[in-house]
Each structure stands twice: as C-alpha cells, then as structure tokens.
Amino acid sequence: MLNEDRDVQAYLARIRRTIAESENLVSQAELRIAETDRMLESQGLTREQVLNFHFTQAQHEAANEELKRRGLDPLAEWESDIGRDAIDEPHVSNLASEDFAPDAELAERQRKFGMMMKPFQI
Secondary structure (H helix, E strand, O other): OHHHHHHHHHHHHHHHHHHHHHHHHHHHHHHHHHHHHHHHHHOOOOHHHHHOOOOOHHHHHHHHHHHHHOOOOOOOOOOOHHHHHHHHHHHHHHHHOOOOOHHHHHHHHHHHHHHHHHHHOO
C-alpha cells in the first residue's frame, strides 16, 4: 500500500512537471506572437495582411540572398499560388468523398490514444 502511494505521488509529480513545462512553452509562444504583432504593427501591418501576401519566385530568391548575406537560414522552397492550391486539393477531395467518415476517424484516433495511455492508467 505504501509503495503504491509512492508510485502515485511520483506519477503525479511527473504530471505536474509536464504541465509546468507545457505552460512555460505556451507562455513563450504567446510572447513571440505578441512580439510579432508589435513588429507588424510598427510596419502598419496585421497578421491577416501578411498571410495574404503572394510573392514571385524572383522576390523569394532576392529574400534568400539577403538572408544569406545576413548569415541567416534561407526561406523554405518557393511555391507559386498554383502549387499552394495543388497542396490543398487532396484535403478538399477527401472531404467531398463519400468514403470520408469523420466519426469513424475520430473513433479510431480515440482507440489509438486509449491504447497509448494504457501503461499510464492507475
């Protein structure tokens, strides 16, 4: 019985530590978002406006050259608007498909999660 109490206390301590680490990561992310919003505001922009920017391949290459000159990592591969649409297309066709069953997918995810958490049950 005493051994079980220690195991439970150790388990709860790990959970508390995980929660504290998660809260720390969330607060760091919130600070970065606020910092980005302030920087965008100083430029007279919003996140929504930036999301709607579309760059040409020449602009992308020029940005990568400038980043390289400053010793920073280059941007990810350039994708034209056509490329972006092609990436989103499979998701749209999956949603339109008759075979797509959100309830079945959710049930499968819940089953997998339950199996993953099995060793941690008290």
